[in-house]
Structure formats: C-alpha cells, structure tokens
Amino acid sequence: MEDLKLQVYEANMDLPKYGLVTFTWGNVSAIDRKSGYFVIKPSGVEYEKLHPEDMVVVDLEGNIVEGSLNPSSDTPTHLELYKAFPNIWAVVHTHSSWATSWAQAGRGIPCYGTTHADYMYGEIPCLRCLNEEEINGAYEKNTGILIADYYKDKDYMAVPACLCKNHGPFAWGKNAREAVHHSVVLEEVAKMAARCEQINPHVKPAPRELLDKHYLRKHGANAYYGQKPGRYISPILS
Numbered sequence: 001m002e003d004l005k006l007q008v009y010e011a012n013m014d015l016p017k018y019g020l021v022t023f024t025w026g027n028v029s030a031i032d033r034k035s036g037y038f039v040i041k042p043s044g045v046e047y048e049k050l051h052p053e054d055m056v057v058v059d060l061e062g063n064i065v066e067g068s069l070n071p072s073s074d075t076p077t078h079l080e081l082y083k084a085f086p087n088i089w090a091v092v093h094t095h096s097s098w099a100t101s102w103a104q105a106g107r108g109i110p111c112y113g114t115t116h117a118d119y120m121y122g123e124i125p126c127l128r129c130l131n132e133e134e135i136n137g138a139y140e141k142n143t144g145i146l147i148a149d150y151y152k153d154k155d156y157m158a159v160p161a162c163l164c165k166n167h168g169p170f171a172w173g174k175n176a177r178e179a180v181h182h183s184v185v186l187e188e189v190a191k192m193a194a195r196c197e198q199i200n201p202h203v204k205p206a207p208r209e210l211l212d213k214h215y216l217r218k219h220g221a222n223a224y225y226g227q228k229p230g231r232y233i234s235p236i237l238s
C-alpha cells in the first residue's frame with residue numbers, strides 16, 4: 001500500500017498545482033482492487049502540510065484499515081463509486097470554481113468544442129440536488145448512490161465526470177493521475193463553456209460528427225477496460 005499512498009499523495013498535491021482547490025476543498029483516492037482497500041486524503045489537512053504517510057486506508061465497508069487521521073468527509077461518496085464502477089481505480093472531488101458554478105446553477109456542461117470532445121463523450125451531466133431526507137441522512141453516501149444510479153445504464157468512462165447540484169464536481173479514472181487529469185479537463189471546459197455562452201448566448205453544442213470524430217478516434221467505442229464490443233452505451237446514446 002505504500003506505493004498507492006505515494007500515488008494518492010502526489011495526486012492530491014496536483015490539485016493545488018492545477019488550481020483546482022482553495023484551502024482543503026478537494027480530495028483524491030485510489031483503490032487496490034485486489035485487496036479492496038482504497039487510500040484517501042485525510043480530512044481537513046492543508047496540502048502544504050500533507051505527507052504520504054498521512055494517507056488513510058479504508059476498506060469497502062468504510063472501516064479505517066490504516067492511518068491515524070480521519071479520512072476525507074467525502075469517503076462514503078468515493079466508496080459508493082468504487083462499488084458501482086468496477087472499472088475505475090481513482091476518484092477526485094473538488095470545488096473547482098467554474099465546474100462548481102455550473103453545479104450551483106444546476107446545469108450540465110454542453111460540449112461546445114473539441115477540447116471537451118477529446119475527453120468527454122457528450123454533455124457533462126449535472127445531477128439533481130439531494131432531497132431533504134438524503135441531505136439529513138448519510139449525505140456523502142447518498143451523493144455516491146445518486147451518481148451510481150445515474151450511470152447504471154450508461155458508460156461511466158465515456159463521461160468520467162459529473163456535477164452534483166448545489167455541491168460540486170466528481171471525476172474518476174483508471175488511476176489517480178488520470179482522475180486528476182479529468183478534473184482539470186472538467187474545470188477548463190467549464191470555464192470555456194461559461195465564457196462561450198457569455199460571448200454568444202445563442203451558441204449551440206458542437207455537431208455530433210465533431211464529437212464522434214474527436215472522442216472515438218482517441219478512445220474508440222470500446223476502448224475502455226476491454227468492454228465487450230456492442231456493449232458500448234454512451235451517456236448521450238442510451
């Protein structure tokens with residue numbers, strides 16, 4: 001687990017490096033699928049005071065397996081995503097300001113150009129706000145269940161990120177580095193899309209041919225994790 005702790009530490013340190021976090025508003029985790037243990041940033045620890053040995057190891061029941069600090073408050077959300085998405089190995093949550101602005105506005109981010117299309121096969125969805133019972137219950141767990149439920153009939157790697165209304169963005173990937181990369185892409189396309197709509201309020205999403213051209217040439221319809229041909233269900237095709 002020491003290697004995974006170092007990977008997760010480095011990925012967490014990339015959050016301030018890429019301007020995705022203010023104070024401690026973000027966390028990265030990654031899972032060892034053999035043991036079912038995942039490593040996550042400790043709660044409330046400033047990045048500049050963070051060390052690899054501070055990372056917390058948690059099992060898929062939510063028990064702390066290793067570590068003296070409390071795991072991120074978002075641990076239950078990460079946990080639900082690892083249970084629901086067997087082909088992911090890392091999760092990132094931030095409050096990056098452009099993506100969080102779309103989340104607060106309750107809007108998904110349309111694909112307006114090839115920057116978006118290269119990584120996300122269509123609109124980045126904004127999921128509904130949790131209801132009163134979900135908010136007053138196990139909020140973070142319910143956030144993970146909401147995301148898992150949205151993607152249950154979709155290819156969660158075709159659009160490896162989403163927005164949770166009145167909260168913020170979550171992203172995932174095949175390792176911590178890729179999950180952070182998706183978070184950076186998300187924040188950049190959120191910024192571009194907001195400005196695009198300011199410049200031209202009547203702007204339309206990019207044509208489907210452009211989306212297909214850019215996404216599929218990079219990822220292919222079944223590029224991810226050996227998915228069976230014909231099984232491919234993208235968020236916008238289902």
Ligand SMILES: O=C(CO)[C@@H](O)[C@H](O)COP(=O)(O)O
Pocket residue numbers: 024025026027041042043044045071072073074093095
């Ligand atoms: O979404 C939230 C709070 O609204 C959290 O993501 C915090 O922004 C980070 O919490 P820790 O990881 O430090 O517990």
